[in-house]
Amino acid sequence: MPAEDNFTVTPYAVKGDINYDRLLDRFGADRLTSEQKTRFPDPSHPLVRRDVFYAQRDVDPFLDAANDDKPHSIVTGRGPSGPMHIGHIFPFYFAKYLQEQTGTLVYIPFSDDEKYFLKNKSMDEISDYTRQNLRDLLAVGFDPDRTRIIVDTADADVVYPLATAFAKEVTQSTVDATYGEPENIGLSFYPAVQATHLLLPQLVEGRHPTLVPIAVDQDPHVRVCRDIAAKKRYDVRKPGALLSKFLPSLEGPGKMSSSDDAPSILLSDDRETVTDKIRTYAFSGGRTSIEEHRSKGGNPEIDVPFQLLYYFFEESDERVEQLAEEYREGSLLSGELKEFAAERIAGFLEAHQARRSALGSLEEELSAYRLTETERQAARRQAGYPDNALSQQ
Template structure:
């Protein structure tokens, strides 16, 4: 019996990523598949943070031929963003930079209204804050589109309505459980729209969805719908990641609602140091003498894991830190201090790039153009002459 839960709405317990692959039916990434990504291979790939997928080879083969490819990875705007939210966006930027990929970023404000005890006013304020953080990543405005469900309902809803006809209540319940309201029951059709939108705008091509593993049900449902559609679309491919560890350890994912706080993208250096020193689970010994004699375990040490996931670029440095920690030469407090500084360095760069000014001006270059909208949405009153 499973002692953990992983759904799009709940992650509990110590996650067994191998057992999840059996449950979800995804394939572990091979060394050969990783070699097909642009070089140097991104650290999220070579360190197996992204560890499994579906139809990844189709995406990389098309990219190698110089064909059109796209990436979809989104955000549910229900609060301020923390470190666990942002690394898929930096990975998407890597694919855009290396492959010229289109990047589509849906913000599911409606889904958060259906699933959280929040008003739309609260959700939209988080949406505006989240957009500034997403754009701080540095996406190319010519090849990046932000799509907000309620703001872009003229595009999203007609497609979702069409896709919803291919989705039965039984299929929704089998994948997600019984939805608490009809809005959340309809949302899988909206999510499928997000994942197919680049193809509806730019024509049939491979799309890759790099997401945390808990979001895989959305991809599975979309792939089933895409197979039934009259539109000339391919099933989206998926690249599934492990969760960025929560500071308190225990195999779950970072969250702002944990007893151990998440590290927010707005945190300053001193706040990061305080959170890491006070809350990061240590793989070290109880006292200095014991640590010097027996060493620590970097595989469970959260400060080390944060470095390994994203915040230390150099593999050589990472290996040295692990060796020094195991030998007892590097103390837990020293490892935490090093990790806190690397995270703070990253955040200071991110915060400098965070766009200022009126949000309408900030987001305008990244919105769907009228020509792009016209390719997707039906014109109810166009294409037919008036009759007397």
């Protein structure tokens, strides 16, 4: 295997030094073009203009609908297997940005069932993380009239009938070829549940363009769902995808994770904890001494504090460019860059935590985001189920 191919990217494993261009060849996705970037709402989002969202599938129908004030939706979900960290949250703030700019309908599925199949955790543990994660999602501040949150086990009356219908469209050989041999039959069935998530906005609201902004490792879910939609048995469009690079772990290249031993910055971390994690763990692109750094400069391309600022935590392009230039020329030291990044991240988290603390009870807050009975019936009818199956016996 060539050195540049010595990496693994699947929904369940990310390993090695990732070559994002070669991933596009593997997955058959296309780069997000400069022209497509200009068609996102103005002001453009840093994740788009800085090439963090770098690839796409069928993004143009979504952009057409968004710019023409026609129905369009986003699906971006959460697998509640642990506390949320900063790498988990930025797609949701991106979805909120689109909702504010163009009135995007946002669907947020919680795959608590998948995490039970995948992780060595009890349903009680998964349920506890679900409740914690839901509060973090509610703190983002979505418009409840334009947002629906679906929890697989709590919304099984909708999710299961649809997944049952879609499961007939997917063979076990397709699952094995796409994901590898599943560890259990729950994971074999899960692609049908994921297809339910991605098609649900259309099944409820009618045929329209849907976009799925996800990290590139989740693209296999989209590919399987697009195959289902292409079979024309349901009045839906293939969902499009907006694929992102991974937010780096503090230790350097790779995907930030809250489920392994690598440190990550949690949404619950206070300012002191954030600063300590950045100072202690964040991989530096600087030199081994101040004198050498002043003389030769640092490398912002591999410096994790700079990358965190570039990805999400510094809005100003001018400030980002200034930091990179000063770091390269050596006038900005690694320690100073770490302090700047810690300040920005802590400020973001404090604002998020304040909104989270202001929420009332989870049940009360969540009620405005649940599918209505009319919406549930519409989705079930799309799957061929009568409004009350038992009454038809």
